[in-house]
Amino acid sequence: MAKIAVLGFGTVGGGVARVLEENREAIAARLGEEVSLKRILVRRFRESPWRDRMTDRIQDITEDPEVSVAVEVIGGVDAALDYTRRCLMAGKHVVTANKQLVAEHGRELLELAEEHGVRYLFEASVGGGIPLLHPLVNCLGANRIEEVYGILNGTTNYILTQMTEQGESFRDALRAAQEKGYAEADPTADVEGIDAGRKTCILADLAFGQETPPAEVPMEGITRLDLRDVAIARAAGYRVKLLGRTLRLPEGGYAAYVAPHLIPEGKPIAHVSGVFNAAVIRGSAVGETLFCGPGAGACPTASACVADVMDCLAGPARFRFRWGKAGGLRDAREVVSRWYLRTGAGASAVLAAFPEAEVLLEEGGCAFLTGPLSGYAAETAAKTLPVLARLRVLD
Amino acid sequence: MAKIAVLGFGTVGGGVARVLEENREAIAARLGEEVSLKRILVRRFRESPWRDRMTDRIQDITEDPEVSVAVEVIGGVDAALDYTRRCLMAGKHVVTANKQLVAEHGRELLELAEEHGVRYLFEASVGGGIPLLHPLVNCLGANRIEEVYGILNGTTNYILTQMTEQGESFRDALRAAQEKGYAEADPTADVEGIDAGRKTCILADLAFGQETPPAEVPMEGITRLDLRDVAIARAAGYRVKLLGRTLRLPEGGYAAYVAPHLIPEGKPIAHVSGVFNAAVIRGSAVGETLFCGPGAGACPTASACVADVMDCLAGPARFRFRWGKAGGLRDAREVVSRWYLRTGAGASAVLAAFPEAEVLLEEGGCAFLTGPLSGYAAETAAKTLPVLARLRVLD
Numbered sequence A, B: 001m002a003k004i005a006v007l008g009f010g011t012v013g014g015g016v017a018r019v020l021e022e023n024r025e026a027i028a029a030r031l032g033e034e035v036s037l038k039r040i041l042v043r044r045f046r047e048s049p050w051r052d053r054m055t056d057r058i059q060d061i062t063e064d065p066e067v068s069v070a071v072e073v074i075g076g077v078d079a080a081l082d083y084t085r086r087c088l089m090a091g092k093h094v095v096t097a098n099k100q101l102v103a104e105h106g107r108e109l110l111e112l113a114e115e116h117g118v119r120y121l122f123e124a125s126v127g128g129g130i131p132l133l134h135p136l137v138n139c140l141g142a143n144r145i146e147e148v149y150g151i152l153n154g155t156t157n158y159i160l161t162q163m164t165e166q167g168e169s170f171r172d173a174l175r176a177a178q179e180k181g182y183a184e185a186d187p188t189a190d191v192e193g194i195d196a197g198r199k200t201c202i203l204a205d206l207a208f209g210q211e212t213p214p215a216e217v218p219m220e221g222i223t224r225l226d227l228r229d230v231a232i233a234r235a236a237g238y239r240v241k242l243l244g245r246t247l248r249l250p251e252g253g254y255a256a257y258v259a260p261h262l263i264p265e266g267k268p269i270a271h272v273s274g275v276f277n278a279a280v281i282r283g284s285a286v287g288e289t290l291f292c293g294p295g296a297g298a299c300p301t302a303s304a305c306v307a308d309v310m311d312c313l314a315g316p317a318r319f320r321f322r323w324g325k326a327g328g329l330r331d332a333r334e335v336v337s338r339w340y341l342r343t344g345a346g347a348s349a350v351l352a353a354f355p356e357a358e359v360l361l362e363e364g365g366c367a368f369l370t371g372p373l374s375g376y377a378a379e380t381a382a383k384t385l386p387v388l389a390r391l392r393v394l395d
Helices: A011-022 A024-031 A078-089 A099-115 A133-139 A154-166 A170-179 A194-208 A227-235 A298-314 A347-353 A375-382 B011-022 B024-031 B078-089 B099-115 B133-139 B154-166 B170-179 B194-208 B227-235 B298-314 B347-353 B375-382
Strands: A002-007 A035-041 A067-072 A093-096 A145-151 A238-248 A254-264 A276-283 A287-294 A339-343 A358-362 A366-369 A387-393 B002-007 B035-041 B067-072 B093-096 B145-151 B238-248 B254-264 B276-283 B287-294 B339-343 B358-362 B366-369 B387-393
Touching (some): A002 A078, A024 A035, A024 A298, A035 A298, A067 A298, A078 A099, A093 A099, A093 A298, A099 A194, A133 A194, A145 A194, A154 A227, A154 A276, A227 A238, A227 A339, A227 A387, A298 B133, A339 A347, A347 A358, A347 A366, A375 A387, B002 B011, B011 B298, B067 B078, B067 B298, B078 B093, B154 B170, B154 B276, B194 B254, B227 B238, B227 B339, B339 B375, B347 B366, B375 B387
Parallel strands (some): A002 A035, A067 A093, B002 B035, B254 B387
Antiparallel strands (some): A145 A276, A287 B287, A358 A366, B145 B276, B238 B254, B276 B287, B339 B387, B358 B366
16 A cells, blocks of 8 residues: 655645545556555645645655655645655655646756655646656657647637637636636736746757756747637638647757647647647657647646656656756747738738738738748848737648 | 567568667667667568568577567467467567457467566557557556547548548548558458457457457448538538447446447547547546547557567566456447438438437438437337438537
8 A cells, every 4th residue: 555645735636635536446456556645735724524634744744654655736836846855855756737846946856856766757737637748758759859839728728719719809718717717816827828838848848858947938828819810810721729839940959939829720739629738749750649638627637646646656767757957949939930920011012021921811901821931030021011910820 | 788679571660670770869868778679570581771680580589588579560360479479488578569469369468478577568559659558558547447439540531531521432532542552452451440440449458457359349330431421410510430439338347349420520539630540538537638640650650669669678567557358348239329310211200210309401311410329229219210321429
């Protein structure tokens, strides 16, 4: 019988307790031993069927030789970082769903884990319940990873779906998301692309083996997105999705950024709606594989956390699961793609600036797609036109 | 330096050699050691850059203490079964892409592997390059698996895409598939659903822990599919796809079958086109996750084989990866779903037999969707009508 602890007992902590209880048999059958929740670290005690396992002292976990894994679901950095360090130094494996902590301190914590002969795993930090990091590192381990991109934030995907399918404005869709509990009272981290950006950094760290500091990754959210562009794109056979994207550059190094994209509707990822997440991994041997599922929620996130717990209990690390210092990250404007632009200028001015332009709509100005251009080239060429909207196209 | 052998040197065998060569560095970085191809078992020698590694004696592999893993890509049962047994008994791990062998002899071979302290892995046997079995068992190991279904055969999906997108007949689309090398000269195993059926059995074996004999699984292919029904379904917002499906039944036990389905176009899997494969895994905690990618081809299949090789080399099995004797498989007609029916009868006769029917088209008969019905009930009710087509709806 393996014993674990949960640090923090909010939505995901409760989900971990529930999944361990409800799937006790399935877990024991797979792992060959039962897993039980011995300790729950809380800040304030409260009435709960789990009351007898609660403690407010981290020492009750770090100093308990029976506890072999701690699941950190506190979130944020301060206390989470402190407790994670203390658990790792005490020889406990740590599993987390905390994307901010992994994006900002992952390299240090993975090194600390290695020093102490334990593991630090965070499948739930990207894509919630979707198996993504494990397939990236293990199942696609025979590939040179070329690119990873995805719909990494369920809140913004819900808002975009409402805008696209129901024609709602950003403001109305955000209010609906808040009423349904999909968006926080302060939605900044979601709608400004920061949450998706942290996840993009983690994907880049693992895909390219180098620390990708969130502060160096351009993150554009959906607050400046205009319903008009969503409609024009739709009529032209594209869906608009907020993508986090990281990819090798032909001239060496890699880029990472978050921005809304036009996605051709022939691609399955264009049809990932509502609070679902999805990611595409492009490998040198396999080509493109898509992974899709619930990107948040108590039980899906717990599904990934408990799988990581089982992985820790099953034995030592099998594959290299860490990254080195920052190095190869380049300016995201080096990435070449087609662009969607809307301008107040007419088609003749557009074709003068962008001879390859494909005009989608002429109506008090002009909306069009460019040929393949770097971000620099798109910026420069657009200076000759009054640009009202500029979005990348995923080719 | 780990050394492996390949048994059979057709398309996939060549892919394995190529992936090992091209991704040498990525593999060594992940695994912590290099992997090299020492021996290739062939029936007839031929000129090749690999000529010096070829042998026609299995003993050169089973008796070579340096070889730790054999990749069986012979296909079929006879020689493949014999050589797999001999390699396992000689203490070599065996990795395969051979769905027929796994579906028919998987339980025996997994037991034999366990007896000899080695592993038998077959990620490439279902979904080609898509990580599917590993996520099912490991990443979703905290779930009770409720259902797995998917587009498991690229040839038929290509044919169906041509029928749906280009309005081609089955016969024309099959000819095009053969010309492009997607279909064999004898396409029976693909178009009759047998290949998808074998893969469905493997998914059921792993999901429900019981041997699922292919002979007991109803397999319906696409040869009887009428373009008219594809068009009517399309107009009603559905795409027609051949699905292999296995699921727990509410009254206990599980079912498995292969048949064409109507899929609502809001689901991403409805947009998986051409030779791509996809599978949905439904787990008690995570809900539905979708995995999608290239289901065949030399390099994608080799991507999965080499990942399995790396898994064998990295250490002993971590999770239960085997299944018991047959037991809980029930008649697939117990599965309840809506149905699409086309009949020569008019709407009034239809509504008399199926009061919940949703009529899609009235034109020299009637095409309609039923309410939720078991296969038995659909059969019985349809006896009162001259049924021209009957397809399940995926709800």
